[in-house]
Amino acid sequence: MRHRLELFGLIAVTALLLARPDLATLAAGLGLFLWGMTHLEKGVKRLSGGTLDRWLYNATRSPARAIGAGALATALVQSSSLITLLAMSFVSAGLISLAGAIALLFGANLGTTTGAWLIASVGLRFDLAHYAMPLLALGLLGSRLSSGVLASIAGLVLGIGLLFLGIDFMKLGFETWQDGLRLDGLSGSQPWHWPLFVLFGIVATVVMQSSHATLLLTLTALASGQLPYLPALAIAIGANVGTTVTAVLGALTAGAAARRLAGAHVIFNLVTAAVALLLLMPLAWLVDTIAAVIGMAETAWPLKLALFHTLFNLLGIVLMLPLIPRLASALERRFPEPARLPPAQARYLDKTALEHADTAVAAMEQECQRLNRRAYHLLCTAILMPSADVIGHPPRRETVEATIDPAAWPAINARYQERIKPLLAEVLDFHSRIDTPLTDEQKTRLDILHDQTLRMVEAVRFGEVLQRSLLRHSARTSPLRDAHDDLRLALALGLNRLAKGPGDSDIDTQLETVRHHWQRELAERLRQQRLDPWLASSLMNDLHQASRLIAALAPPSRLTDTIRAESHTR
Numbered sequence: 001m002r003h004r005l006e007l008f009g010l011i012a013v014t015a016l017l018l019a020r021p022d023l024a025t026l027a028a029g030l031g032l033f034l035w036g037m038t039h040l041e042k043g044v045k046r047l048s049g050g051t052l053d054r055w056l057y058n059a060t061r062s063p064a065r066a067i068g069a070g071a072l073a074t075a076l077v078q079s080s081s082l083i084t085l086l087a088m089s090f091v092s093a094g095l096i097s098l099a100g101a102i103a104l105l106f107g108a109n110l111g112t113t114t115g116a117w118l119i120a121s122v123g124l125r126f127d128l129a130h131y132a133m134p135l136l137a138l139g140l141l142g143s144r145l146s147s148g149v150l151a152s153i154a155g156l157v158l159g160i161g162l163l164f165l166g167i168d169f170m171k172l173g174f175e176t177w178q179d180g181l182r183l184d185g186l187s188g189s190q191p192w193h194w195p196l197f198v199l200f201g202i203v204a205t206v207v208m209q210s211s212h213a214t215l216l217l218t219l220t221a222l223a224s225g226q227l228p229y230l231p232a233l234a235i236a237i238g239a240n241v242g243t244t245v246t247a248v249l250g251a252l253t254a255g256a257a258a259r260r261l262a263g264a265h266v267i268f269n270l271v272t273a274a275v276a277l278l279l280l281m282p283l284a285w286l287v288d289t290i291a292a293v294i295g296m297a298e299t300a301w302p303l304k305l306a307l308f309h310t311l312f313n314l315l316g317i318v319l320m321l322p323l324i325p326r327l328a329s330a331l332e333r334r335f336p337e338p339a340r341l342p343p344a345q346a347r348y349l350d351k352t353a354l355e356h357a358d359t360a361v362a363a364m365e366q367e368c369q370r371l372n373r374r375a376y377h378l379l380c381t382a383i384l385m386p387s388a389d390v391i392g393h394p395p396r397r398e399t400v401e402a403t404i405d406p407a408a409w410p411a412i413n414a415r416y417q418e419r420i421k422p423l424l425a426e427v428l429d430f431h432s433r434i435d436t437p438l439t440d441e442q443k444t445r446l447d448i449l450h451d452q453t454l455r456m457v458e459a460v461r462f463g464e465v466l467q468r469s470l471l472r473h474s475a476r477t478s479p480l481r482d483a484h485d486d487l488r489l490a491l492a493l494g495l496n497r498l499a500k501g502p503g504d505s506d507i508d509t510q511l512e513t514v515r516h517h518w519q520r521e522l523a524e525r526l527r528q529q530r531l532d533p534w535l536a537s538s539l540m541n542d543l544h545q546a547s548r549l550i551a552a553l554a555p556p557s558r559l560t561d562t563i564r565a566e567s568h569t570r
Contacts, residue, residue, distance in 0.1 A: 029166045036162030063103040063324055067317060070107020075114040083108040084243075084265065090359055091257040098257065099328040102264045106317050109240065109268070113310040116215045116236070120302035135161030152437075166216075194234040198277060201238020206245045214239040215309070219302045229301050233280060236309050241273045258350065260331040267327065272316030283311060346370075346423060349430040360434045361442050367427055368449050374419050375456045376499050379549070382412050382463030383488045384470055391499045395492035400485045404474035412464040420460060427453060459552035466545045469538060479531055480539050483518050487546050490514045494550050508550045515543045 018024070074083050087101040087108075096104075139158025143151055204214040218235045221227040227235075244266045276283060287308045288298075296303055320327070346367050353363040380387040389399045431450055438446070470488070473480040494507035522539060525531035 032162050032166030036159045036166055061100070063099070063321060066100050066103035067107035067110070067321075070104040070109075071111040072107075074108045074111025083111070088258040088261050088355075091261050097328075098260055098264075098332065099324050101261050102268075102324050102328060103321075105261065105265050106268060106320065109243075109272075110310070110313045110317060112211055112240075112243070113306065113313055115211075116219065116306035116309045117303075119216055119219050120306040132161045132165040136165065194231065194277060194280060197231045197234035198238035198241070198273065201235035201240075202242040203238075204235075205239045205242025211239040211243045214242065215305075219305060222301050222305060229304070230280065230284065232301070232305055233284060233308050234277065236305060237273045237276045237280075237312065240309075240313070241269045244269050256335045259335045260328070263331050263335065264327055268316060268320055271320060272312060275315060275319065276312035279315075283308060283315075286311065346426040346430070349426055354430075354433055354436070357434075357436045357438050357442050360430075360436060361438075361445055364427070364431060364434075364446060364449050367423075367430070368453055371420070371423055371427060371453060372456055373499070374423065375460055376495050378412060378415055378420065378460055379463045379495055380492070381409060381415065382460075382467040382470075383491050384409055384467070384474065385488060385492055390492045390495050394496055395489060397485075397489060400489045400492070403476065404471075406471045406474055409467070409471065412460065412467050416460055416464070420457065424453065424457060455552045459549050462545050462549035462552065466542060466549065469542050469545075473538075479535055480542075483521075483539055484542065486514045486518065487511075487542060491546060491550065494553065498553060507554055508547075511546060511550050515547060518543060 070083055070087075084105060087096075087104045090096045091098055091101045135157050139154050139161050142154025143158060146154060201214055201218070204217065205211050215236060218227065218232050218239070222229065222232045244262075248262050248266065287304050290296075290307060290311075291298070291300070291304055296307075347370060348363040348366040350363065353359040376391060377387040380390045383390075384404055385395065385399060389395055428450075431446065434446070470484055473484060475481065478484075490511040490513070493510045497507050518539065522531065522536050526533065526536055
């Protein structure tokens with residue numbers, strides 16, 4: 001039934017467009033514009049290679065800087081949706097605070113106003129089709145014949161060409177639509193009709209998923225006389241509200257942090273829209289006053305709309321900026337984190353983190369750190385020592401020599417299946433779904449994390465074998481107890497150093513000393529017949545398992561170099 005309705009709708013729309021060439025031209029222009037926005041967004045993401053992500057992250061350290069960065073970034077990429085999703089990814093990955101992300105979104109709203117200025121000042125005054133054709137040709141050929149950075153630049157050029165062509169088609173469509181349906185026929189011109197125009201702006205933005213497209217439609221209608229000035233201002237207000245849909249949709253399947261940010265976006269835009277609608281006439285008067293002061297023509301309605309769009313967004317920022325801390329606190333109470341996460345549930349691998357390279361890598365790093373901490377605690381169980389006496393502070397000889405109750409220590413495999421394997425599966429699945437463009441540095445970091453995770457699991461498996469032998473010879477009277485105590489203490493010291501700093505590559509020093517000592521001691525005891533050869537072979541195997549365990553934990557040289565480089569950078 002659904003497919004039949006879709007087919008019927010497609011046939012009806014096709015018939016309408018065939019009957020109304022002017023409407024078909026308008027629709028084609030809108031489609032080209034949206035297509036161009038998609039190419040432009042992808043091109044910017046590929047060319048930035050994480051630079052945009054890192055810049056925004058660094059800029060969120062103060063509200064003023066975050067607003068400025070959000071406005072500038074949105075002005076550059078001409079997509080508030082991109083900045084919104086990026087901010088949601090940052091918050092979900094725990095990279096920035098909620099207050100910093102809220103300020104970033106305020107700036108993104110201000111940055112969207114540059115699109116109205118560009119369309120009003122350039123797009124409606126020049127024959128953009130004349131420039132669109134060469135750009136389209138270069139973009140299409142470049143994206144097909146090149147790769148890497150050149151292909152990304154070609155995609156950017158193709159997006160700009162489609163934008164230009166879309167704007168030109170929109171202008172042409174409205175110029176030939178002089179005697180047809182008028183947009184001001186949607187309602188009257190009385191103030192109580194303005195909310196209907198706000199609703200039109202919301203619906204148009206939701207349908208087209210672009211406030212730029214709604215503003216383009218409004219500006220071209222305004223320039224061609226199809227739409228009065230004041231209703232056009234009301235539509236611009238609605239376009240602002242419509243942008244919240246992107247944030248809401250992105251937060252539906254995301255965690256609590258993303259929901260909080262989506263809530264802040266909705267609240268800001270609703271408050272701004274309400275104030276702008278209530279003060280529509282005073283703001284229109286202020287626009288006329290500023291326009292007269294700066295020498296803008298009295299009938300330059302598109303430019304005045306762009307000025308109005310900027311002013312009411314600035315007004316919203318002025319009103320909401322002092323309330324950011326209270327707003328963040330209220331949203332944290334409204335959308336709390338789950339009281340208790342299931343042991344195997346990932347905390348940072350949010351779907352929104354996959355949208356951008358830096359947030360995906362950061363989420364992987366933080367989740368792998370959680371996996372490592374669980375593995376360290378499990379390895380403490382493997383060497384029959386409480387994790388609080390190993391991870392919290394340097395292990396002591398008295399703890400190692402304490403009486404061991406074999407019944408008090410759970411089997412490693414059962415704990416591995418419960419706490420490590422499910423989380424490992426989530427980490428590997430998340431890693432496989434990262435398909436955003438990555439820099440060489442980001443690829444290297446992901447490869448290191450993947451390798452380190454698998455090596456950690458391998459260490460747990462060695463610990464499982466070692467635990468069985470330690471439990472068999474745990475009695476104080478066992479001939480292997482002294483050797484095992486030295487072995488356990490050496491491994492505990494290595495785990496302690498790893499927990500303090502994952503980049504420590506000298507965690508095997510103590511174990512090597514113990515291994516060499518007991519290899520010589522074994523040879524001496526065997527010669528003196530003080531040790532059974534069967535027990536001697538068991539101890540040799542235990543020393544070997546311990547060496548394999550510590551080798552799996554020891555970070556590869558490239559990881560050590562990366563961590564040291566980061567510490568110098570910070």
